[in-house]
Amino acid sequence: SQQGEEDPQALSIQEGENATMNCSYKTSINNLQWYRQNSGRGLVHLILIRSNEREKHSGRLRVTLDTSKKSSSLLITASRAADTASYFCATGGQAGTALIFGKGTTLSVSS
């Protein structure tokens, strides 16, 4: 079953704009991760935020986590055409348990 639900399902923006996508989940988590998938490729890990963290940055990426609302957001600043991809949130439970992926947000960045 899929735990995370990303919103929006699809997002189209211009180069240089910021892109924000959200993820909601249902059960308690150990950590939440975001992955990117380019068309026809495997998933690539972007960033991980632990359940006791509220915000994390990595380059142009900013992730927030609100465990009281069971939600997370991924912000990509100054988007580039190369950011065009599908983005998935994945929740991790107890150590050793598998991640559960959401359905993803498809981001299109036009130049």
Add this chain to the structure above:
Amino acid sequence: EAGVAQSPRYKIIEKRQSVAFWCNPISGHATLYWYQQILGQGPKLLIQFQNNGVVDDSQLPKDRFSAERLKGVDSTLKIQPAKLEDSAVYLCASSLDRAMNIQYFGAGTRLSVL
């Protein structure tokens, strides 16, 4: 460092035929996963191995799917017989750290069942 290797990249078969996919994880990664990704959806876990033992196969359709990881390194996923609804991308991933479980994915095998 070499990534997760999968083969073949593409496979087209007719329903009721059998098919097998192969995965070689990143060296040293004890945990290996097989996922099914249907078009427009996120990956769904089929089976998780820790070394050569099965940790979670609760979502594996065991009447037609089987997987093994002999010697705790590479792995094979088999479907026999295939159904139309098995058309999907089959992704293999591996992980070094079970606690945080950051996963490294292969490029996947795209299966079309006609």
